[in-house]
Every structure is written in structure tokens, then in C-alpha cells.
Amino acid sequence: MYSSVPDIKQALEGHDISHVLLDMDGTLLDRYFDDYFWEHLVPEKYADLHNISFGRAKEELLAKYRSQEETLNWTDIEYWSCQLGIDILALKEQIRHLIEVHPHVEAFLKLMRERKKKIYIATNAHDKVLALKMKKTELGRYLTGTITSIEMGYPKEHQEFWRRAEKRLQFRREHTLFVDDTAAVLASARRYGIRYLVFKAKGNSKMPLKKNDDFATIVDFNELI
Numbered sequence: 001m002y003s004s005v006p007d008i009k010q011a012l013e014g015h016d017i018s019h020v021l022l023d024m025d026g027t028l029l030d031r032y033f034d035d036y037f038w039e040h041l042v043p044e045k046y047a048d049l050h051n052i053s054f055g056r057a058k059e060e061l062l063a064k065y066r067s068q069e070e071t072l073n074w075t076d077i078e079y080w081s082c083q084l085g086i087d088i089l090a091l092k093e094q095i096r097h098l099i100e101v102h103p104h105v106e107a108f109l110k111l112m113r114e115r116k117k118k119i120y121i122a123t124n125a126h127d128k129v130l131a132l133k134m135k136k137t138e139l140g141r142y143l144t145g146t147i148t149s150i151e152m153g154y155p156k157e158h159q160e161f162w163r164r165a166e167k168r169l170q171f172r173r174e175h176t177l178f179v180d181d182t183a184a185v186l187a188s189a190r191r192y193g194i195r196y197l198v199f200k201a202k203g204n205s206k207m208p209l210k211k212n213d214d215f216a217t218i219v220d221f222n223e224l225i
């Protein structure tokens with residue numbers, strides 16, 4: 001039996017959960033920033049650069065993105081800067097005003113801190129993008145730390161990510177909560193034995209709500225408070 005949202009809320013009140021691991025993009029932060037960036041801004045630049053239409057650029061880019069899914073390259077802005085001939089970090093910095101924290105995330109983090117949980121961001125994002133987003137949102141003040149897939153050597157979809165994360169963060173699987181907006185990543189954490197799993201729906205606030213039947217699902221962090 002998998003834990004429901006009320007079970008998890010209750011487990012967070014006591015000592016059943018000691019470690020709270022949180023994905024960044026789409027979970028704590030609105031994925032609108034990233035979707036807009038990769039699906040709109042990058043194709044625009046790419047179209048200009050190659051003198052092709054926006055539609056053609058987008059088609060070519062989506063194929064390139066897809067070919068690197070679930071690999072470390074996918075998260076590596078140096079790789080994409082080199083592949084696409086576009087300075088990805090500089091371009092992200094240009095639209096940093098679009099970086100937004102999801103509602104009630106700060107209240108949740110604050111409460112977890114009061115309850116003396118160990119709180120970590122566990123992200124596939126590149127270290128420089130993580131740094132940019134922490135600077136803009138100031139969420140770092142609530143965290144015990146952060147781990148990235150590049151540091152771990154594997155993306156979260158791989159079991160090796162979790163083995164290394166466990167070693168680094170010293171969590172116990174049965175006392176750990178992990179929240180993510182990607183079902184494949186949650187499935188990987190479940191395979192590894194992480195007991196408490198939550199799917200964050202509405203990762204991109206401007207997209208329609210997508211249901212997930214395999215995991216306890218929240219739309220808003222106030223459901224865990």
C-alpha cells in the first residue's frame with residue numbers, strides 16, 4: 001500500500017519522516033520558466049541563427065532534446081551551449097525575472113525547518129542554473145543542502161543517483177519523503193525504496209492539470225501543511 005497525502009502529512013508531523021528531498025523545477029519553482037525557455041526562447045534564437053522558421057527550429061530542437069533524455073547531457077548547459085551555438089546560461093539570465101516560486105512552498109519549507117527536518121533540493125538541473133535560481137528566489141535559507149545529478153554522476157531516473165545520494169545525505173529510505181513533478185523520476189525513487197513519494201501536479205502553472213494515479217498527488221504545497 002502506498003502512502004496517501006493525509007498519511008504523508010501525518011508522517012511529517014512526527015518523526016516518521018526525517019529527510020525531505022525536493023525536486024526544484026516544476027516542484028518548488030514554476031516550470032513555466034523552463035518550458036518557455038526551451039520551447040520558445042531557444043527555438044527563436046536557433047531560428048535566427050540558422051535562418052529557418054520558428055516551426056522548423058522547434059521541430060529540430062525537440063528531436064535533439066529527446067535524443068538526450070534521461071542522460072546527463074540533457075541537464076548540462078555546457079553541452080547545449082556547445083551543441084546549439086547559444087550561450088544558454090546568459091540567455092537564462094536574461095529572463096530571470098520569470099523565475100517564480102510555487103504558492104505555499106516557502107510556508108512549507110519554513111514549517112519543515114521548524115520541525116527540524118533535513119531539507120534538500122535533489123535536482124537534475126545544472127549547478128549554474130541551480131545557483132541562478134537560488135539567487136533569485138532565496139530559497140537556500142530554508143535548506144540543509146542541495147544535490148545535483150551532475151554531482152552524483154547520474155540523473156535521478158537511474159538507481160545509481162539514489163545510491164550515491166543516500167551515501168551523501170545519510171537518509172534512511174523508510175524515513176524519507178521525495179516530491180517531484182516527473183512520474184518517471186518518482187518511479188525510480190520508488191524502485192530504490194524511498195517510502196514517501198508525492199507527485200507535484202501543475203508543475204507549469206500555465207498548463208492544464210495532469211492527474212497521476214500512481215502516486216499521492218498535490219496541486220499545492222498547502223496540502224502538506
Ligand SMILES: [Mg+2]
Binds near residue numbers: 026027180181182
Ligand atoms: Mg521537475
